[in-house]
Amino acid sequence: MGKFLRKIMLLFVVAVFSVSLTAQNKLSVNLGYLNSNTTLKSSMTGIQLSTELPSNGFVVGAAYDVMFANSLGVSLGLDYALTFGNKSLQIQGMSANSTTYNIHTLELPIRLLYEYTIEDDISVFAFAGPKLALDLAWKGKEKYGNLTKTFDMYDEDVIYRFNLLLGPGLGARYRNFQIKLGYDWGLLNRYNKNNKAVQLQGGLTPDVKLNTNNFYVMLGLVF
Numbered sequence: 001m002g003k004f005l006r007k008i009m010l011l012f013v014v015a016v017f018s019v020s021l022t023a024q025n026k027l028s029v030n031l032g033y034l035n036s037n038t039t040l041k042s043s044m045t046g047i048q049l050s051t052e053l054p055s056n057g058f059v060v061g062a063a064y065d066v067m068f069a070n071s072l073g074v075s076l077g078l079d080y081a082l083t084f085g086n087k088s089l090q091i092q093g094m095s096a097n098s099t100t101y102n103i104h105t106l107e108l109p110i111r112l113l114y115e116y117t118i119e120d121d122i123s124v125f126a127f128a129g130p131k132l133a134l135d136l137a138w139k140g141k142e143k144y145g146n147l148t149k150t151f152d153m154y155d156e157d158v159i160y161r162f163n164l165l166l167g168p169g170l171g172a173r174y175r176n177f178q179i180k181l182g183y184d185w186g187l188l189n190r191y192n193k194n195n196k197a198v199q200l201q202g203g204l205t206p207d208v209k210l211n212t213n214n215f216y217v218m219l220g221l222v223f
Contacts, residue, residue: 026065028178032218034059036083036103040191043207055103057083059216063109071115075127079107085140101140101153108132111169121175128168131184131214135161159190163212178220186211 038053061079068074083103111127118124138153153159169182191210 024067026067026222028063028065028220028222029061030063030077030079030178030180030218030220031060032058032216034081034083035215036081036105036212037214038190038210038212041209051087053085053087055083055085055101057081057102059107059218061107063220065113067113067115071117073113073115075109075111075113077107077109077111079109081105081107098143099140101138101151103138104136106134106136115173123173125171125173125180126168127171127180127182129166131165131167133163133165133212135163157192157195159195159210160188160192162188163190164188165212165214167214173222176222178222179218180220181217182215184214186213 034057036055036057038055040051040053042050059079059081061077063075063077065075066073081104083105084101085103086098086100109129109131111129113125113127115123115125135154138159140151140153142149142151154161164187165184166187167182167184169180171178171180188211189209190212191208193208
C-alpha cells in the first residue's frame with residue numbers, strides 16, 4: 001500500500017508540473033500562527049482516559065499555485081512549523097510537576113484550489129486536500145520536585161513521526177497580499193504500541209489512539 005501511494009503521488013506531481021508549463025501560476029511566501037492539538041485516548045482495565053496536548057507557535061513556508069483554468073487549480077506547498085507546549089503526555093507512571101516541550105515539523109500541503117475574482121485586484125479562494133507532515137524533533141523538559149529530566153519523544157519511539165492530515169480552508173487576496181486560514185484533521189493513529197517506554201514498564205500495551213489536528217492563519221506575499 002505504501003509503494004502504491006508513493007507512485008500515485010509521484011504521478012500527481014509530474015502531471016501538475018507538466019501542466020504548469022502553460023498555466024498561469026502564482027508563487028507566494030507565507031508566515032502565520034499555528035495551533036497544533038494532539039489528542040490521546042486510552043483504555044486500560046476498563047478505564048477510559050482522554051488527554052489533550054495543545055501547542056501554539058508559528059509556521060513559515062512557500063506555496064506554488066498552478067491554475068489549470070481561470071478559477072481552478074492546485075496549490076503545492078512546503079512549510080516549516082515550530083510549536084511549544086507545557087503539558088505532559090502520560091499514559092502510565094508518575095506525573096511531572098511541570099512539562100515544557102517544542103515540536104519541529106516539516107509539512108507538504110497539496111490542495112485543490114478554487115479562486116473567484118471580485119475585481120481586478122481583489123479575489124477570494126477556497127481550498128481543500130491532504131497535508132503530509134513529518135516531525136523533525138519533539139524535545140522537552142520535565143520537573144519532578146527538584147529533579148529536572150530532559151526527554152526526546154522519539155528516543156523511545158512513543159509516537160510515529162509521520163502524519164497524514166486532511167482539511168479545508170478559505171482565503172482572500174488584495175493585489176500582492178493574501179490571508180488564508182484552515183483546519184486539518186489528522187487521519188492516522190500516531191501511537192506506536194511497541195514503543196520502548198511501554199516495554200520497560202513490563203510490556204503492558206494499553207489501547208491508545210493518538211491523533212494530531214491543526215488550525216492555522218497565514219499572511220502571504222504573492223509574486
